[in-house]
Amino acid sequence: MDPIVVVGGGLAAARATEGLRHGGYDGPLVVVAGESAVPYERPPLSKEYLRGEAEKSDLRPLDADWYADQSVDLRTGTSATGLDVGARSITTAPGGSQRYSRLILATGSRVRRLDVPGAELDGVHYLRSVRDADRLAEALDDDGPVVVVGDGWIGMEVAASARQLGRDVTVVGRGPHPLASLGDEVARIFTGVHEDNGVRLLHGRSVTALRSDDGRVRGVELDDGTVLDARTVVVGIGVTPEVGLAAEAGIDLVDGFGSGIAVDGTLRTSAPDVWAVGDIAAVPSRRYDRLLRIEHWAVADETGKHAARSVLGSGEPYDVLPYFFSDQFDLGMEAKGLTEGEVVISGSAEDRECVVFWVDGERVNGAMGVNVWDRMDDAEELIRSTAPVDRRELERFVD
Structure with missing residues (x-):
């Protein structure tokens, strides 16, 4: 009997493997993980793990003993x-x-x-693996200035962690403000907490070269001629889904979604008995009536579980709203749905204690709680509701 095979070393692979065993499958099961580590979660790499507040064992949804006890190869x-x-x-x-x-x-x-002269110098870091995080943590032990290239979620989280470790930090972003997908009004909340904590934010700038006189990065040259002093450079300019296996095998991809793999509601691909989960899957959304490919922890968590059920015979379509979270300094947030549409804020953006809604026409598209907890279930009800939304009611949501 040929085994079920899971290819991957992250949370989605772990949840799929766990779901197969917990769902009653007791046949041969193989997990192929490219890294030398037991499959682990990545969000802590830019936060508590980078700051030395979590151990490697804290990153693992399942420890090595679980795989052995469950006869997983x-x-x-x-x-x-x-x-x-x-x-x-x-x-x-x-x-x-x-x-x-x-x-x-x-x-x-x-x-x-990063595709500029000097990008391969020593002292230039990316953050995707636990090994990357270990190298970056070692670099942050130095007291030299840190430049973060990219002001999306990873860039801003790394900037916060580096500043909390006492480093001098500058963030370089191409857009008019960090976290551009949130819009000006909401991005100002995150901008404010970084500036209050001493992070220097440069907007509308791009990097043209990294400078050195000894093989190690010493400066970051910007498009306006400015040269920033740097001993550590962290590049966080996005990711590309790893769809090479599927593409070479002729499995259908989806244009316009970062070359994600097209799946149906059960996460099945166009190939017989092949499913795709996590970052790579472009999943049909019942709420938004379109394909969504989302690169967040919760998608890996939920699609991994769902694929396991599908492999074992469930025909239930995937119907989980996108969810993500972030912690930066004393600001914690969690969000559901999509950050698209007109912004309506309930509570105080100035005090950084509010719920932000994104409204499209008469429906709520998404919601984000900023230092407001235990309201996401209520927000999800609003997102899923087909009844016309009353913006005045949204404004009173946290009263």
Whole structure:
């Protein structure tokens, strides 16, 4: 009997594996994980793990003993290099080939690289793996200035952690403000907490070169001629989904979604007995009536579980709203839905204690609680409701 094979080393792979065993599957089960580590979660890498407040063991949804106790063949340090859907086989290095009865792809994403002169200098860091985080944490032990290139979620979280570790931090962003997808009004909340904590934010700037006189980064040159002093540079300019296996195997991709893999409501791909989860999956949304490919922790968590149920015979369509969270200094937030539409704020944005709604026409598209907790279930009801929204009621949401 050929095993079920899960390809991936992140949260989605762990949840799929766990779901298969908890769902009653007791047959052969193989997990192919490219990193040498037991599958782990990535959000703490830019926050508590980077600051030394969490251990490696805290990152693992399932420890190594669980895989052994559940008779899961966990192959860490093994890369899936090829997929033949006709032969129901993957090629691995090392290992040769592995047949499968059913296959779950949870290959995640890779970081986008900075393409400027000097980008390969020592002292330039990216943050995707626990190994990346270990190297960056070691670099942050130095007292030299830190420049973060990119003002999205990863860039801002790293900036906050580096500042909390006592570093001098400058963030360089191309847009008019950090976290551009939130809009001006909401982005000002995050801008304010960073500026209050001594982070220097540069907007509307791009990096043209990294400078050095000894093989190690010493400066960051911007498009206006400014040169920032830097001993550590952290690049956070987004990720690209790892869809190479699927693309080479002829599995359908979706244009316009970062080349995500097209799946149906059960997360099944166009290939027989192959499912895709996490960052790589472009999933049909019942609430938004379109495909969504979301690169957040909760999507990995939920799609991994859902794929396991689907593999075991459930025909239930995936119907979980996008969810994400972030912690920066004393600001904590969680959000559901999409940050698209007109902004309505309930509570005090000035005091950084509010719920933000994004409204499109007569419906709530998404909601974000900023230092307001235990309201996301109520917000989800509003997002799912088809009744016309009363903006005055939204403004009183946290009263």
